[in-house]
Amino acid sequence: MTNERSHIISAVVLHRPGVLQRVAGLFTRRGFNIDAITVGPSEKEGIARMTIISRGDEKVLEQITKQLNKLIEVIKVRDLDPPSTVLRELCLIKTHAPHEKARSEIIQYANIFRGRIIDVSPDNLTIEITGAPDKIDALIDLLRSFGIQEIARTGPTAITRGAKTI
Template identity: 50%
Template structure:
């Protein structure tokens, strides 16, 4: 079985309970959600969910069919079948005594990340990029002592002038 990562966008009515129904569908079917982000779309009254899941093409087809059975689902788009832009944001609180800070700042600069908070013995680093960039940054900061990590999950859209909402 060829298991690959799929990124799908789901355009839904902005109604209470829609997120629960969508995520419940995945759970009932035994499909794993690796990442989910939800926010307002370009059209008032509609929200965009970006879901990252892993499975074969048959599983993806089943997910799409099941999603369309949810009354508030307007459209399902397989973003990973097209050229797409995907990004994630992470905040990483790392132990950094003043003497270690120049080394940590070197890592931050290399990844084009930024320091968004400085404490007496910690720094909070903000990094934006694809999941591999986030994971690489985490690995390089581990030796300093990561205190906390908060990640947004992936958000994505089709590249170029093609839009998925029309």
Template identity: 40%
Template sequence: MKHTIICLVENKPGVLNRVVSLFRRRNFNMDSLTVGRTHNPDVSRITIVMEGEAGDAKKVVWNLYKLIDVIEVQDVTDVPTVERDLVLAKVNAPDAYSRNNLTELCYQWGARLVDIGPDVAIVEYTGTADKVEDFIDQLRSYGIVELVRSGLVSMGRGIRIMEGMNHKTKRFAVPAALTNGAHESES
């Protein structure tokens, strides 16, 4: 079964490498991975969808916690969440007939036509992973020529707030009494 795991990490170089390396090393299967900054400049948020048994997800959580740069981990598979995946699909739309149909489809689905070229159009749709799958199926009859998905992001509903979001990285500083002006450096 699929598990969704949210991981808050320190916003430092190389942290993503450690997370991905862990999955490879422990032979866990990663379905999708989404990484991005947050409103807190010290914290990056990683959403991982993985395939595995309940025990595997637990192992992933404990092993992620062993990484020093990982601040908080949550398996949100069984937690009420809002989850979204975004898809951009470039489809064939060479004539007025197909473009009209596409416009109608987008209207029904709440999708958007974001680019119309001479022969092709790009549509954008956001929804749960299942909905995105269904929408892509609807597009197949037009002929999909290119497609990209953002990967799933997820957030707990209501007051389910991850404490790690407030994390502040401790900045090391030499006490002012010890310093007289700017640091020198030579190579």
């Protein structure tokens, strides 16, 4: 039973103070792995959606979903099936761009990756990019040679494809 893989867990929770602490605390206490967690308001007033990226085998995942479900403020939990899930992350990258050549190269790369330049200063460019985490990783790799100064990533958020909701 070593079919450990990354899982996308989507949880619908009450939007109350402390709920993130309860979820994060549960992961720590039970020794579950947590790669990323995002949370924000959902389509319903007072309800938030949380996306958690976690690694583990089937048994661990079963425990994660069951333990999450036990939290009083958690309404629904689903382990999303990657092929039928849209996963996106937002990333902001501040990079050195000291001369015209570097600047135009960076802008080209950003365009190829459907990123946008959102801030410019004499020596820097800041790029905004959204996409699946591996696409963001690829752009970051390309930009390394220019000297990346700062990266801010949101962590992935996800939603099911098609008409299905959780």
